[in-house]
Amino acid sequence: MLRAVAGVALLATAAACSRPASSADAPAIRLITPAAETAYVEVTGLSSVTLDALDDARLTADDWAGVLRVAVSDDGPAVLGAYRVRDGGLRFVPAFPFDPGRIYTVRFDPSRVPGSSSTASAAVVTADVSRPGLDMTPSTRVAQVYPSGNEVPENLLRMYIEFSAPMGRRSGIEYLRLLDDRGREVEAPFLPLDYEFWSPDRRRFTVFFDPGRVKDGILPNQQMGRPLEAGRTYTLVLAREWRDGEGRPLVEEYRHTMRVGAARTQGLDPTSWRVAAPRAGSREPLVVTFPASLDRGLLMRALAVREADVDVAGDVRIEAGETRWVFTPGQPWHAGRYRLVALSILEDPAGNQVGRAFEVDNFDTVDKGPDAQTVAIPFVVRDTSTE
Amino acid sequence: MMRSLSVKTLFLIALLVSASITSSSARAVAVTGQGPTLTSVGPLAFGPDGILFAADNQAAALYALDLGSQATGGAPGAKALEGIDQKLAALLGTAANEIAITDLVVHPQTRNAYLSVMRGQGTNAAPALFRVDGAGKIDMVSLQAVKFQKVELPNAPVANAGARRNPRSESITDIAFANGKLWAAGLSNEEFASKLRAVPYPFNTVDNGTSVEIYHGNHRALETRSPVYAFVPTTINGQPHLIAGYLCTPLVKFAIDSLKPGDKVRGTTVAELGNMNRPLDMILYKKDGKDFLLMSNNSRGVMKISAAEIATAAPITTPVETPTGGVGYQAVASMQGIEQLDLLDAQNSIVIARTNGAVNLQVVPLP
Numbered sequence: 001m002l003r004a005v006a007g008v009a010l011l012a013t014a015a016a017c018s019r020p021a022s023s024a025d026a027p028a029i030r031l032i033t034p035a036a037e038t039a040y041v042e043v044t045g046l047s048s049v050t051l052d053a054l055d056d057a058r059l060t061a062d063d064w065a066g067v068l069r070v071a072v073s074d075d076g077p078a079v080l081g082a083y084r085v086r087d088g089g090l091r092f093v094p095a096f097p098f099d100p101g102r103i104y105t106v107r108f109d110p111s112r113v114p115g116s117s118s119t120a121s122a123a124v125v126t127a128d129v130s131r132p133g134l135d136m137t138p139s140t141r142v143a144q145v146y147p148s149g150n151e152v153p154e155n156l157l158r159m160y161i162e163f164s165a166p167m168g169r170r171s172g173i174e175y176l177r178l179l180d181d182r183g184r185e186v187e188a189p190f191l192p193l194d195y196e197f198w199s200p201d202r203r204r205f206t207v208f209f210d211p212g213r214v215k216d217g218i219l220p221n222q223q224m225g226r227p228l229e230a231g232r233t234y235t236l237v238l239a240r241e242w243r244d245g246e247g248r249p250l251v252e253e254y255r256h257t258m259r260v261g262a263a264r265t266q267g268l269d270p271t272s273w274r275v276a277a278p279r280a281g282s283r284e285p286l287v288v289t290f291p292a293s294l295d296r297g298l299l300m301r302a303l304a305v306r307e308a309d310v311d312v313a314g315d316v317r318i319e320a321g322e323t324r325w326v327f328t329p330g331q332p333w334h335a336g337r338y339r340l341v342a343l344s345i346l347e348d349p350a351g352n353q354v355g356r357a358f359e360v361d362n363f364d365t366v367d368k369g370p371d372a373q374t375v376a377i378p379f380v381v382r383d384t385s386t387e
Numbered sequence: 388m389m390r391s392l393s394v395k396t397l398f399l400i401a402l403l404v405s406a407s408i409t410s411s412s413a414r415a416v417a418v419t420g421q422g423p424t425l426t427s428v429g430p431l432a433f434g435p436d437g438i439l440f441a442a443d444n445q446a447a448a449l450y451a452l453d454l455g456s457q458a459t460g461g462a463p464g465a466k467a468l469e470g471i472d473q474k475l476a477a478l479l480g481t482a483a484n485e486i487a488i489t490d491l492v493v494h495p496q497t498r499n500a501y502l503s504v505m506r507g508q509g510t511n512a513a514p515a516l517f518r519v520d521g522a523g524k525i526d527m528v529s530l531q532a533v534k535f536q537k538v539e540l541p542n543a544p545v546a547n548a549g550a551r552r553n554p555r556s557e558s559i560t561d562i563a564f565a566n567g568k569l570w571a572a573g574l575s576n577e578e579f580a581s582k583l584r585a586v587p588y589p590f591n592t593v594d595n596g597t598s599v600e601i602y603h604g605n606h607r608a609l610e611t612r613s614p615v616y617a618f619v620p621t622t623i624n625g626q627p628h629l630i631a632g633y634l635c636t637p638l639v640k641f642a643i644d645s646l647k648p649g650d651k652v653r654g655t656t657v658a659e660l661g662n663m664n665r666p667l668d669m670i671l672y673k674k675d676g677k678d679f680l681l682m683s684n685n686s687r688g689v690m691k692i693s694a695a696e697i698a699t700a701a702p703i704t705t706p707v708e709t710p711t712g713g714v715g716y717q718a719v720a721s722m723q724g725i726e727q728l729d730l731l732d733a734q735n736s737i738v739i740a741r742t743n744g745a746v747n748l749q750v751v752p753l754p
Contacts, residue, residue: 192686
């Protein structure tokens with residue numbers, strides 16, 4: 001009985017070479033791409049005896065790959081995945097989804113099915129399968145570079161590059177060049193770091209200038225000088241080849257030109273901030289103006305408004321080249337006393353913190369985690385209708 | 388020269404400094420379960436009993452993984468494999484340029500090598516963990532069967548606890564197990580600061596971290612803000628210590644007892660190993676009766692340093708005017724293109740080396 005069935009299988013298998021793959025009674029290899037599930041490879045046209053044998057088999061991964069091998073190359077190991085008999089076919093579900101556009105070579109060897117005779121089912125079926133390639137038309141752009149003002153300090157420590165869509169995991173440093181006003185590339189201006197500096201959504205990349213070169217008078221600074229010189233103009237060039245989260249290049253190269261001003265070497269002085277208090281009963285924004293730009297990333301989280309000891313909920317905008325913090329409350333202001341609270345980790349683009357310059361020798365703790373110290377600036381919201 | 392702050396600023400700060408305890412200060416509590424869902428996998432470390440610790444940087448979390456039977460059954464040791472990136476990529480169904488090998492560690496008992504890998508570079512990038520045994524067999528570790536503990540890193544300081552999630556992230560640059568605790572060095576994409584955290588194992592909570600201050604001889608300043616990139620536990624004069632390699636590249640030792648949450652700690656800088664450089668990995672080993680530190684770097688190759696000299700070196704507390712200073716090192720010319728490094732056995736290291744475009748798992752005799 002087994003021989004007879006094997007004979008049928010032999011006929012069907014041999015016929016597979018000359019008959020269309022869609023034939024219902026010959027082994028055929030297909031890539032199935034369900035709408036909401038991982039795409040998988042399926043071998044159909046197998047006899048019920050073959051399917052039963054496969055279903056009952058307890059095979060090692062290597063044995064399974066002998067029966068049905070899915071691979072990216074002929075000489076490398078088979079792709080890892082799970083094999084199962086389901087709905088009249090043998091399925092291979094890869095451990096990780098097949099890459100769009102990549103060709104996978106599939107090889108079904110009936111002679112390796114448990115219980116098949118070595119002479120019976122020799123005809124191997126092979127096929128190349130592939131998911132449709134992604135649309136590689138570029139669509140991601142650089143949305144903004146910070147500091148966004150026209151002028152940056154000579155001892156600039158950090159810049160942020162924001163993108164219109166999530167980017168790939170790779171570091172961006174290899175796609176960045178800094179050109180001086182004669183078009184010459186500045187040598188090694190940035191820290192040689194890897195991919196750590198993406199935001200969790202990979203839409204923002206932080207570029208750190210090498211602090212060894214930025215800090216005045218220290219050895220790398222003495223040897224190489226600061227990457228930026230006051231009085232000159234520089235252009236940050238972001239190569240189009242920087243890949244987004246779908247592997248596509250950027251729409252276009254991006255150039256960000258900045259004029260370089262004097263180094264900023266003083267700690268931030270909150271008493272120099274101008275706080276324009278809103279009117280009671282309104283949802284007018286509280287506007288805080290700084291004498292010079294501050295770091296955008298830290299501005300977004302290191303300032304808050306409190307009434308008594310309760311945070312006031314609202315939305316924050318950063319304006320005017322990061323020299324203005326604009327806070328619109330969710331509810332109208334009450335008449336009375338409020339406080340603008342700044343964590344001491346707030347910095348300017350040169351790394352100067354509240355009350356503490358980047359270059360100062362000091363014995364303070366940089367960061368005590370959530371228990372960061374704060375500076376508070378009181379302001380009063382007045383009820384102008386009664387004045 | 389120290390620049391003075393304005394008197395009014397000091398006055399303001401003196402008056403108004405307070406501890407800001409927001410809801411973000413709530414300490415993370417460990418989660419226990421089976422079949423962890425890592426979103427990414429970076430630095431690895433083994434505990435002495437074979438628990439594998441892994442950092443998930445995308446989720447800002449640390450995992451303790453009990454590999455169970457998946458840690459056994461392989462041939463002891465780890466065999467060199469040429470084109471390891473090609474092999475791993477083929478197993479993962481992709482191309483070698485689509486994967487990143489993020490760490491390499493050796494199991495303390497079986498001496499099998501474990502590799503953490505990220506498959507894909509884009510939004511669908513996924514983590515994978517592999518074991519290479521002494522016969523060169525590569526097995527993927529199935530996380531479904533793995534029992535785990537997970538603890539998330541405390542949130543970053545925020546002034547307004549109700550603010551929506553911000554784009555700050557914190558990456559773990561290295562982890563190591565010592566004295567019953569998992570130590571993790573962290574790096575932020577906003578504050579340019581260093582953070583060492585200790586998490587007692589079994590996990591319960593994770594502390595807010597210890598800021599670590601060093602004297603950076605090349606930077607002529609107390610340097611609290613340079614990130615730690617690699618470190619290794621050791622014992623110096625009978626006391627547990629960490630030896631840490633910083634960016635650009637001071638080598639610093641700390642007494643573990645001094646590292647307490649929220650504290651400021653001053654490490655002892657014992658060497659300056661050159662700028663524009665980042666340490667990658669460190670191991671300690673013994674050769675001819677002497678102890679050595681082997682340290683790989685991204686731009687200055689592999690350095691062999693006497694552990695005895697680290698133990699006894701005079702601290703660097705004055706500016707180093709030369710490119711390097713303090714404890715000296717021997718450049719290991721036989722080890723080139725080293726991207727990952729661990730101790731395989733008493734005679735050998737195991738490395739991921741990139742040479743002439745090939746990425747190989749190599750067994751290299753200890754220098």
